[in-house]
Amino acid sequence: xxxxxxxxxxxxxxxxxxxxxxxxxxxxxxxxxxxxxxxxxxxxxxxxxxxxxxxxxxxxxxxxxxxxxxxxxxxxxxxxxxxxxxxxxxxxxxxxxxxxxxxxxxxxxxxxxxxxxxxxxxxxxxxxxxxxxxxxxxxxxxxxxxxxxxxxxxxxxxxxxxxxxxxxxxxxxxxxxxxxxxxxxxxxxxxxxxxxxxxxxxxxxxxxxxxxxxxxxxxxxxxxxxxxxxxxxxxxxxxxxxxxxxxxxxxxxxxxxxxxxxxxxxxxxxxxxxxxxxxxxxxxxxxxxxxxxxxxxxxxxxxxxxxxxxxxxxxxxxxxxxxxxxxxxxxxxxxxxxxxxxxxxxxxx
Amino acid sequence: xxxxxxxxxxxxxxxxxxxxxxxxxxxxxxxxxxxxxxxxxxxxxxxxxxxxxxxxxxxxxxxxxxxxxxxxxxxxxxxxxxxxxxxxxxxxxxxxxxxxxxxxxxxxxxxxxxxxxxxxxxxxxxxxxxxxxxxxxxxxxxxxxxxxxxxxxxxxxxxxxx
Numbered sequence: 362x363x364x365x366x367x368x369x370x371x372x373x374x375x376x377x378x379x380x381x382x383x384x385x386x387x388x389x390x391x392x393x394x395x396x397x398x399x400x401x402x403x404x405x406x407x408x409x410x411x412x413x414x415x416x417x418x419x420x421x422x423x424x425x426x427x428x429x430x431x432x433x434x435x436x437x438x439x440x441x442x443x444x445x446x447x448x449x450x451x452x453x454x455x456x457x458x459x460x461x462x463x464x465x466x467x468x469x470x471x472x473x474x475x476x477x478x479x480x481x482x483x484x485x486x487x488x489x490x491x492x493x494x495x496x497x498x499x500x501x502x503x504x505x506x507x508x509x510x511x512x513x514x515x516x517x518x519x520x521x522x523x524x525x526x527x528x529x530x531x532x533x534x535x536x537x538x539x540x541x542x543x544x545x546x547x548x549x550x551x552x553x554x555x556x557x558x559x560x561x562x563x564x565x566x567x568x569x570x571x572x573x574x575x576x577x578x579x580x581x582x583x584x585x586x587x588x589x590x591x592x593x594x595x596x597x598x599x600x601x602x603x604x605x606x607x608x609x610x611x612x613x614x615x616x617x618x619x620x621x622x623x624x625x626x627x628x629x630x631x632x633x634x635x636x637x638x639x640x641x642x643x644x645x646x647x648x649x650x651x652x653x654x655x656x657x658x659x660x661x662x663x664x665x666x667x668x669x670x671x672x673x674x675x676x677x678x679x680x681x682x683x684x685x686x687x688x689x690x691x692x693x694x695x696x697x698x699x700x701x702x703x704x705x706x707x708x709x710x
Numbered sequence: 711x712x713x714x715x716x717x718x719x720x721x722x723x724x725x726x727x728x729x730x731x732x733x734x735x736x737x738x739x740x741x742x743x744x745x746x747x748x749x750x751x752x753x754x755x756x757x758x759x760x761x762x763x764x765x766x767x768x769x770x771x772x773x774x775x776x777x778x779x780x781x782x783x784x785x786x787x788x789x790x791x792x793x794x795x796x797x798x799x800x801x802x803x804x805x806x807x808x809x810x811x812x813x814x815x816x817x818x819x820x821x822x823x824x825x826x827x828x829x830x831x832x833x834x835x836x837x838x839x840x841x842x843x844x845x846x847x848x849x850x851x852x853x854x855x856x857x858x859x860x861x862x863x864x865x866x867x868x869x870x871x872x
Binding site: 395397399400401403404480502505506509510513514515516517518519520521522523525526527528530531532534562585586587588589590591592 | 783
C-alpha cells in the first residue's frame with residue numbers, strides 16, 4: 362500500500378458504520394510504550410531517535426503484523442502528507458509538527474497505526490468506526506504482545522509501563538470515543554453532560570483533541586486515570602456505562618427536537634444544505650458546522666439529498682490536505698476557501 | 711488566674727493540683743517546678759504543620775528538587791517545569807517525589823494492576839496478577855456478585871499456591 366492510495370477512501374474513522382453509529386462516530390484506544398535502555402524523547406539525541414525508530418520498524422516488518430503495513434517516515438513525506446495523516450486520525454498534530462526521526466506504521470485498512478517517537482517511543486493505536494472498543498482492544502493488545510517479545514518495554518513492578526509523562530504511567534492506555542452531539546448542543550444540555558463526564562475524571566475535548574473546540578458538534582471523551590485499574594475495567598466503564606448513557610441523552614434530545622421544534626430543526630438542516638450548495642468561499646470550520654445538522658438529519662430520516670457515505674467524504678475531502686489531494690493543486694489558505702466551495706458545489710449540484 | 715509558683719515563688723504557676731490524700735489541698739506550681747517534682751513530663755510541643763515541615767525538609771534533603779537522575783542528567787526541577795521525564799530511570803531516582811504526584815493524577819492509586827510485558831519474569835507476573843485479582847474480589851464483593859467473587863477467590867488460591 363502507498364500513501365497516495367490512502368486518499369481513495371474516507372478511511373476507517375469516517376466509515377459511518379459500527380454499533381451506535383447515529384451518535385458514536387468512532388472509537389480509539391492507544392497504548393504508550395517506551396524501550397528500556399533508551400532515554401525518553403525529551404532528552405534523547407538524534408542518534409537515539411534513529412535507533413528507536415529503526416528498532417520499531419524492524420520489529421513491525423519482521424512480525425506477523427508487517428506484511429502489508431504502510432511504513433511512513435514523517436521526516437521525508439512533506440507537510441501536506443503529514444496533515445493528511447492528521448486529518449485521517451492516524452497521527453496527532455504534535456507528531457506532525459515534531460522534529461527529528463519519527464514515523465508511523467499504518468495497517469492497510471487503517472484500523473491500526475503505531476506512532477514512533479511522538480511523546481513516547483511507541484503509541485500503539487487502534488481505531489474503528491462506531492462503538493467497537495472490545496474489538497480494538499483485542500487488536501491493540503495483540504500488537505503489544507507481539508512487539509514486546511523482541512522489544513524490551515520499560516516496566517516497573519509498582520508503576521507499570523513507564524511513560525515520559527507520569528499522567529500516562531501504569532497501563533499507558535487512553536480510551537477515546539468520538540461523539541456527535543448536535544441534539545444536546547441544540548437543547549443546551551451539552552454542558553451538563555460534559556460536567557458529569559468531568560466529575561467521572563474523564564476529559565471532554567473537541568475534534569482534534571487537547572485544546573481544540575468542538576467544531577461540528579464532535580466531542581471526544583477519554584479517560585485520564587491510567588494507573589490502579591485494569592485495561593479491561595477502563596474499557597468496560599466506557600462501553601457499558603458512560604457511552605450508552607450519553608447516547609441515550611443525545612437520542613432523547615433529538616426526539617424532543619423532532620416533537621417540539623420540528624420546523625426549527627428542519628430549517629437548520631436544510632439551511633445548512635443551502636449554504637453548502639451555494640457558497641462561493643467556505644472555511645473548513647464552516648463546512649463542518651454545516652455538515653453537523655445534515656448528519657443528524659440523515660440519521661433522523663429528515664434529509665435525503667445524499668447519504669452518510671457522501672457526507673463523510675465531504676467531511677474529510679474538504680479538509681486542507683485532502684482538498685489539495687482531491688483537486689491536485691497546491692492551495693494556500695486564501696485560494697482554499699474558493700476551491701473548497703467549488704468542490705462542494707461540484708459534488709452537490 | 712495569676713498565681714505565683716508556691717515552690718520557687720518566682721515564676722507564674724501554670725500547673726494546678728488538688729491533692730486529696732492525706733487531706734484536700736490545692737497547690738500551684740510553675741512548669742519547671744512541676745517537672746522537678748515529677749508531676750509532669752515536659753514535652754516538646756510541635757504543631758502538625760511543624761512536624762510536616764520537618765518531614766518534608768528531611769525528604770527534600772534525601773531527594774530534593776535538585777536531585778538529578780544519574781542516567782540522563784535530568785533534575786526533578788526540570789521535570790516540574792517541563793512536565794516530562796528524561797528517562798525511565800527517573801521513576802527510580804525521583805520515586806519519593808513522584809509517587810505523591812502520581813497518586814494525585816490517578817485517583818489515589820500508586821500500584822499497577824494491568825497487563826505486563828510478555829517477557830516479564832514469572833515473579834512479577836504472579837505479583838501483579840495477585841494484586842489485580844484481589845482488587846477484582848473486592849469489587850465483586852462490593853457489587854454483591856458472589857458468584858464472580860467465588861471464581862476470583864479460586865483463581866487467587868491457585869496463584870498463591872504456585
